[in-house]
Amino acid sequence: MNGGTRRDFLGGRFTRKRRAPPVRPPWALPEETFTARCTRCAACREACPEEILIRGRNGFPEVDFRRGECTFCGDCARACEAGVLRAPDTAPWAVKAQLTDSCLALGGVVCQSCADVCEAQAIAFGARAGGVSRPAIDSAACRGCGACVSQCPVAAIVVG
Numbered sequence: 001m002n003g004g005t006r007r008d009f010l011g012g013r014f015t016r017k018r019r020a021p022p023v024r025p026p027w028a029l030p031e032e033t034f035t036a037r038c039t040r041c042a043a044c045r046e047a048c049p050e051e052i053l054i055r056g057r058n059g060f061p062e063v064d065f066r067r068g069e070c071t072f073c074g075d076c077a078r079a080c081e082a083g084v085l086r087a088p089d090t091a092p093w094a095v096k097a098q099l100t101d102s103c104l105a106l107g108g109v110v111c112q113s114c115a116d117v118c119e120a121q122a123i124a125f126g127a128r129a130g131g132v133s134r135p136a137i138d139s140a141a142c143r144g145c146g147a148c149v150s151q152c153p154v155a156a157i158v159v160g
Contacts, residue, residue, distance in 0.1 A: 020160055022062040025053055026070060026092030027077045027085045035060060038084045047079035052146070065146030065159050072145070095144040095159050097122070097137055103156035108132050114148035114157055123148060 021031065025044050028034050040059040050071060056062030063070065074088030097114075104111040105125065110132050115123040122141035125133035146159045 020158070022056050022060070023065075023093075023095055023160060025061050025063060025076045025080075025085055026072060027074075027088055027090065028093070029084050029086065034084050037082055039082045041082065043079040043081060044076035044085065047075040049073060049075060063146070063159075065149035066155075068150055069145045069147035072143075093144055096139045096142045097144065097146070097148055097157050097159050099135060099137060100156045100158060102154050103135065103152075104154055105132055105135050106156075111153065113151045113153065117147045117151045119147065120145070 024031070024034055025048075029037070035058075038060055040061075042055070042061070044061050045053040045055065050068045050073075052063055052065065052067045052070060053061045053076060054064045054067075061076075070092070072088070072092050077085040077088045099106065108131065112125050112133070112135075114135065115121075115125055120141050120143050122138045122143070124136055124138065126136065128134060144159055148157050149155075149159055
């Protein structure tokens with residue numbers, strides 16, 4: 001059963017999906033330090049003008065890019081009294097956008113909604129003879145802001 005529960009087995013789920021690690025607010029300390037020191041006070045969530053920070057697993061703040069993008073304003077870091085978010089004058093994080101197999105363009109359907117909203121121009125659709133243009137993400141240009149996530153009609157982009 002690969003570590004699944006009896007309920008998983010009886011429900012027809014024979015392998016357990018691993019949950020992707022949560023995306024913490026920008027400027028977060030490494031995960032182990034973050035979860036050890038974060039008081040779960042919600043100050044960062046309340047300070048976020050984009051309202052993309054949510055109460056995640058075990059009460060720790062997580063970024064939900066389905067709600068919008070991070071503008072890297074730094075309000076969350078300035079509101080954090082526990083000190084688990086570094087000063088906003090450093091790089092916010094190393095997360096980047098990634099395409100999944102459910103991307104419409106990869107399946108031959110014309111769609112460029114992700115590229116249309118990418119201010120960093122990290123998502124490009126190159127011309128392709130005899131077919132639909134396919135997206136490519138330039139990880140060096142991607143800031144991990146998540147603007148593309150909420151615009152994708154089939155949730156084919158993840159940031160992590």
